Amino acid sequence: DIQMTQSPSSLSASVGDRVTITCRASQSISSYLNWYQQKPGKAPELFIYAASSLQSGVPSGFSGSGSGTDFTLTISSLQPEDFATYYCQQSYSIPYTFGQGTKLEI
Amino acid sequence: QLQLQESGPGLVKPLETLSLTCSVSGGSIISSGYYWDWIRQPPGKGLQWIGTIYHDGSIYYNPSLKSRVIISVDTSRNQFSLKMNSVTAADTAVYSCARRERYYNWFDPWGQGTLVSVSS
Secondary structure, X not given: OOOEEEEOOEEEOOOOOOEEEEEEEOOOOOOOEEEEEEOXXXXXXXXXXXXXEEOOOOOOOEEEEEEOOEEEEEEOOOOHHHOXXXXXXXXXXXXXXXXXXXXXXX | OOEEEEEOOOEEOOOOOEEEEEEEEOOOOOOOOEEEEEEEEOOOOOOEEEEEEOOOOXXXXXXXXXXXXXXXXXXXXXXXXXXXXXXXXXXXXXXXXEEEEOOOOOEEEEOOOEEEXXXX
16 A cells, blocks of 8 residues: 655644645655545545646645655645645555645644 | 435444445436545544445455445446445444546545444
8 A cells, every 4th residue: 555644743823824734655656646625524625636736616825736755735825714634645546545634723 | 516425324333234325416426537435534533445436336445444345336326335344443433425536536525424333
C-alpha cells in the first residue's frame, strides 16, 4: 500500500493567515493526489483534485501543488469557515489511501 | 444534483454481518466514467477505503478487508451495497458511500455517512 503522511497533524492559525499543509507519498504517485475538507459530523468534501485542480465551488483562496511524492495545500487567507480537518488521498493505485488528516484550529 | 444516502442497521453484534445500502438519486448508477465506493472512518480516526464497484459488476477490494467484504450493485434500484462478515469492535466506524471518477479517482460526492457500532 502507498502510505500518505501529512504534516502537521494539527495547526493553530488566525483568520487572514496563509497556511500550508503538506502531504508526502511513500512512492511516486504522479499527480494522482486529491484533497478533502471535513467538518465535524459531516462527510468529506472534495476541494482539490489531480494535485492542483480546484473543485467547482471551492473558494479561489485554496490551491494545490506538487507531483511525484510531495504535495501541498495552501490557503492564502484563512476565513472562519476554513477551520476544519483536511485529508489528502492518493488515487494512483488500489488500495486508495488517505493521509491521517490535518486539523486546522483557530 | 447527485445525492447518495446510506441505510442499514446502526448496531451489529460481534461476529455477525454488517449490511449497508447506498441509494443514488439525481443521477444514474450506470453512468459511464464513475465507480461507486465504500469508505469508512472509525471514531476519531482517519479514512479507510473499503472497495469499489462499476455498474458492469467489476469489483475491487482493499486487500486488508477482502476476505470479509462483498460489494454488489442493483442497477434497477439505483443502489449498491456492502456486506462485511465476522465483524468485531474494530469495525465500528462511520461508513460512507461515494462516487469515484474513474480516471483520476477522486471521490465526489459522498453520502452523509452512517455510524455502525459493533457491540453485543
